[in-house]
Amino acid sequence: MTDSRKIAVIGAGQMGNGIAHVFAQSGFPVTMIDVAQAALDKGKGTIEKNLDRQVKKGTIDAAAKDATLGRIATSTSAASAAGDAALVVEAATENRDLKFRIFADLDRAAPNAILATNTSSISITEIAAKTTRPEKVIGMHFMNPVPVMQLVEVIRGLATSDETTRTTLELAKAVGKTPVEVSDYPGFVANRILMPMINEAVYCLMEGVGTPEAIDTVMKLGMNHPMGPLALADLIGLDTCVAILEVLQNGLGDPKYRPCPLLRKYVAAGWLGRKSGRGFYSYAA
Numbered sequence: 291m292t293d294s295r296k297i298a299v300i301g302a303g304q305m306g307n308g309i310a311h312v313f314a315q316s317g318f319p320v321t322m323i324d325v326a327q328a329a330l331d332k333g334k335g336t337i338e339k340n341l342d343r344q345v346k347k348g349t350i351d352a353a354a355k356d357a358t359l360g361r362i363a364t365s366t367s368a369a370s371a372a373g374d375a376a377l378v379v380e381a382a383t384e385n386r387d388l389k390f391r392i393f394a395d396l397d398r399a400a401p402n403a404i405l406a407t408n409t410s411s412i413s414i415t416e417i418a419a420k421t422t423r424p425e426k427v428i429g430m431h432f433m434n435p436v437p438v439m440q441l442v443e444v445i446r447g448l449a450t451s452d453e454t455t456r457t458t459l460e461l462a463k464a465v466g467k468t469p470v471e472v473s474d475y476p477g478f479v480a481n482r483i484l485m486p487m488i489n490e491a492v493y494c495l496m497e498g499v500g501t502p503e504a505i506d507t508v509m510k511l512g513m514n515h516p517m518g519p520l521a522l523a524d525l526i527g528l529d530t531c532v533a534i535l536e537v538l539q540n541g542l543g544d545p546k547y548r549p550c551p552l553l554r555k556y557v558a559a560g561w562l563g564r565k566s567g568r569g570f571y572s573y574a575a
Contacts, residue, residue: 298323298375298400300368300392302333304527304565305408306381308436311337314361315354315437316465321363321371330364337362340437368392372400377461379430381408384533390420397421404454406430410481410530411537414447414474424449428458431478432467434526442467443478476541481534484522488531489550491519495570496552502570520570524563528556 295318299310302324310322310333324330341355350358365371372378378400380392389412396405397420405427407417418424429445442462446455455471462469472479491505500508506518523531532554538547556562556569563569 295319296321296375296377298368298372298378298403299381300324300372300378300396301381301383302329302364303381303383305432305434305436307333307336308340308434309379309381309408309432310362311340311358311437312432312465312467315341315350315358317361318465319361319363321365321375323365323368323371325366327364327366330366334359334362334364340435344437368395369399372396372403375400375403377406377458378403379406379408381432384410384412384530386412386416389417393417393420393427397423404428404457406458408432411477411534413476413541414445414450418447418449425451426454428454429474429478430458430462431480433480440468441480442469443480444469444471445474445478446471447474477534477538482538485531485534485538486547488519488523489535489547489553492523492550492553495520496550523553524569524571524573526563527565528553528562528569532557 297313297318297320299306299320299322302322306322310320314320322330322333338359341358344350345352345355378396380389382388382392389407389409393405405421407429408431409429410431414427414429418427421427424447427447428450429443431443431445433439433441444458444462459469477485494500494505495502502520506520509515509518532549535547535549560566561568564573567573
């Protein structure tokens with residue numbers, strides 16, 4: 291039987307634990323699901339640290355922190371943990387084949403749930419086609435860091451129903467976010483605009499137009515961006531940037547989305563940004 295308020299989140303990484311955090315803080319019972327218990331433990335630890343930061347800032351009190359953590363369960367099995375969920379949000383790595391497998395599995399494991407994907411660029415219509423109920427599949431693209439950022443892109447696939455869309459918009463508002471409905475085209479709105487800017491910033495670096503600090507300072511002080519494009523790329527993950535640019539290039543067929551060779555070189559070297567300790571900047575402890 292479906293619990294009309296229960297949320298399941300697939301993936302305990304940077305995005306998954308953030309999504310679990312905001313739903314739990316808004317009063318929803320959440321199960322965070324990952325194949326590795328170590329990832330779940332790390333994800334729960336990150337949520338606790340972020341809640342501690344909120345307590346320190348005075349935005350919540352200690353009782354609210356404890357209540358939020360108390361609403362978050364963990365599991366290594368979607369088959370056993372997602373069955374009664376009303377909404378499942380997939381927040382796995384930005385990999386088409388992986389997401390296709392997850393949605394085929396969720397179609398069986400959570401037969402009554404809305405199946406949402408946090409993909410930042412992959413076609414909702416293609417993901418939905420891996421299920422027997424494409425009308426209940428939708429994009430729910432949260433921004434990073436999830437507890438802080440206000441926007442959620444809500445993306446309808448070709449077959450997504452009005453009811454699914456309406457419910458998803460309401461759930462986004464219920465966790466304090468501002469949902470914006472957009473169409474299912476590669477990169478949607480956010481990354482179709484953001485990634486070419488990041489890519490062009492990397493070309494500026496590769497061609498010696500400026501240092502990372504110079505490029506980011508120009509965009510912060512000249513364009514009023516809160517964070518420069520290279521620092522933002524490090525936050526997103528350079529491998530994720532390459533993956534999104536490839537989706538844009540393949541999906542739209544335009545060479546202007548070709549990932550900069552220097553960006554590919556950094557990824558090949560394992561310089562992925564904050565998560566690896568080095569990207570365009572060093573994050574060594």
